[in-house]
Amino acid sequence: MPLEPAHRRFLPAGSALRCAGGFLLLCLLAALGAAEGAEREAAERLSPYFGTKCRYETLHPHLLREPLALGPPQSGFPLPPASCTPLQLNAVIRHGTRFPTGGQIKKLAHLHRLLGQRNGSCAASEALAGWSLWYREDMDGQLAERGRHDMSTLARRLAARFPGLLAPRRRFAFVSSHKARCLNSSDAFRDGLRQALGGQQPPELGNDPTMLGDIKINDTLMRFFDLCEKFVRDVDNNDEAMHEVDAFKVGPEMKKVVERIANNLCLPVDQLNADLVQVAFFTCSFELAIKNISSPWCSIFSEEDALVLEYLNDLKQYWKRAYGYEINSRASCILFQDIFRNLDQAVLESKKNASSSSTA
Ligand SMILES: *[C@@H]1O[C@H](CO)[C@@H](O)[C@H](O)[C@H]1NC(C)=O
Ligand SMILES: *[C@@H]1O[C@H](CO)[C@@H](O)[C@H](O)[C@H]1NC(C)=O
Numbered sequence: 001m002p003l004e005p006a007h008r009r010f011l012p013a014g015s016a017l018r019c020a021g022g023f024l025l026l027c028l029l030a031a032l033g034a035a036e037g038a039e040r041e042a043a044e045r046l047s048p049y050f051g052t053k054c055r056y057e058t059l060h061p062h063l064l065r066e067p068l069a070l071g072p073p074q075s076g077f078p079l080p081p082a083s084c085t086p087l088q089l090n091a092v093i094r095h096g097t098r099f100p101t102g103g104q105i106k107k108l109a110h111l112h113r114l115l116g117q118r119n120g121s122c123a124a125s126e127a128l129a130g131w132s133l134w135y136r137e138d139m140d141g142q143l144a145e146r147g148r149h150d151m152s153t154l155a156r157r158l159a160a161r162f163p164g165l166l167a168p169r170r171r172f173a174f175v176s177s178h179k180a181r182c183l184n185s186s187d188a189f190r191d192g193l194r195q196a197l198g199g200q201q202p203p204e205l206g207n208d209p210t211m212l213g214d215i216k217i218n219d220t221l222m223r224f225f226d227l228c229e230k231f232v233r234d235v236d237n238n239d240e241a242m243h244e245v246d247a248f249k250v251g252p253e254m255k256k257v258v259e260r261i262a263n264n265l266c267l268p269v270d271q272l273n274a275d276l277v278q279v280a281f282f283t284c285s286f287e288l289a290i291k292n293i294s295s296p297w298c299s300i301f302s303e304e305d306a307l308v309l310e311y312l313n314d315l316k317q318y319w320k321r322a323y324g325y326e327i328n329s330r331a332s333c334i335l336f337q338d339i340f341r342n343l344d345q346a347v348l349e350s351k352k353n354a355s356s357s358s359t360a
């Protein structure tokens with residue numbers, strides 16, 4: 001029996017905690033309790049500069065109050081029903097909120113140790129030495145519980161936006177990379193969709209594969225950057241490829257930031273570098289995203305520092321993932337081909353249906 005052409009592709013990829021979903025851009029801001037007023041302000045002040053590490057809600061603050069609300073209407077979306085009938089939905093979605101990578105956690109532990117051995121005394125370093133390092137190296141980029149919530153609520157909002165497509169008895173397909181955070185994200189997304197389609201179902205029914213299907217692993221599609229030989233050779237494994245990033249790390253703007261942070265923390269400047277300062281900055285973003293708190297790490301940065309650190313991260317994404325090298329975008333053709341093939345197929349099926357019903 002032919003199934004309807006509705007298709008839900010769930011395709012988390014990559015490694016960073018991002019503000020961008022493939023279809024919808026979703027991110028937000030915090031409103032924290034009165035007791036930690038100054039620190040709350042610190043996290044809020046810095047959050048626009050977190051770039052690929054900003055929390056999901058920074059772009060759509062209404063989600064902080066109502067995670068399932070669709071937000072204010074956007075002009076031109078959705079198209080009026082008379083002009084357009086949705087046949088299929090293809091979405092490329094990044095994983096939900098994750099923990100820092102093992103490498104980042106190691107650097108943070110190093111910085112934290114330095115603070116314990118500092119010789120001067122400053123308010124900021126005292127607060128941070130008292131902060132307990134709760135990240136373990138084995139958390140290494142794994143999905144956080146908050147990430148499950150991101151994915152589940154995203155699925156439920158999408159189902160509310162496309163009630164005709166994301167409906168019981170439609171056909172769904174999920175494709176993920178092999179990464180645990182992506183498989184976990186797919187699973188959480190599917191759970192959210194299940195809730196949206198069937199409400200609170202008994203688990204037997206919720207697991208019915210005809211309803212939502214398995215999650216297929218396909219790294220050729222979802223981690224095209226790992227499998228593209230030219231990208232791996234010329235960009236990923238090429239020390240020269242990031243020379244602009246490396247130059248900025250030791251350039252005058254970054255040097256000033258490192259000096260200011262060393263001063264704030266009562267550490268000798270030669271013990272700090274751009275990487276350690278960046279890890280401290282991202283720790284502020286991770287604590288906001290994962291725990292919904294303003295971490296004491298936020299308080300050591302000014303907005304001026306944040307601008308420089310935002311630029312450093314943008315520069316890295318530019319050369320490693322975006323316009324810097326042509327192969328960065330060409331490597332994704334395999335994914336786009338797959339999307340367009342699926343869209344073409346949906347149109348074809350729909351035309352076939354229309355002509356067979358008119359001849360019947
Ligand atoms: C995040 O923190 C703010 C302020 O403390 C609170 O109002 C909000 O409910 C929290 N959100 C979640 C999801 O815990
Ligand atoms: C503090 O001073 C001691 C002794 O001079 C030195 O060995 C240590 O490296 C200093 N700590 C830091 C963080 O620089």
Ligand SMILES: *[C@@H]1O[C@H](CO)[C@@H](O)[C@H](O)[C@H]1NC(C)=O
Pocket residue numbers: 143144145148180184
């Ligand atoms: C991710 O998946 C693993 C294996 O199924 C599971 O043990 C773990 O609890 C999951 N984590 C999250 C946050 O979903």
Ligand SMILES: *[C@@H]1O[C@H](CO)[C@@H](O)[C@H](O)[C@H]1NC(C)=O
Pocket residue numbers: 217218220221334338
């Ligand atoms: C993965 O996707 C590619 C591109 O669409 C396809 O050619 C390949 O057969 C898929 N692999 C698996 C195991 O499904």
Ligand SMILES: *[C@@H]1O[C@H](CO)[C@@H](O)[C@H](O)[C@H]1NC(C)=O
Pocket residue numbers: 002003004005350353
């Ligand atoms: C296409 O035809 C099949 C079989 O008659 C039907 O189940 C399905 O709903 C139709 N799909 C669309 C989009 O009209």
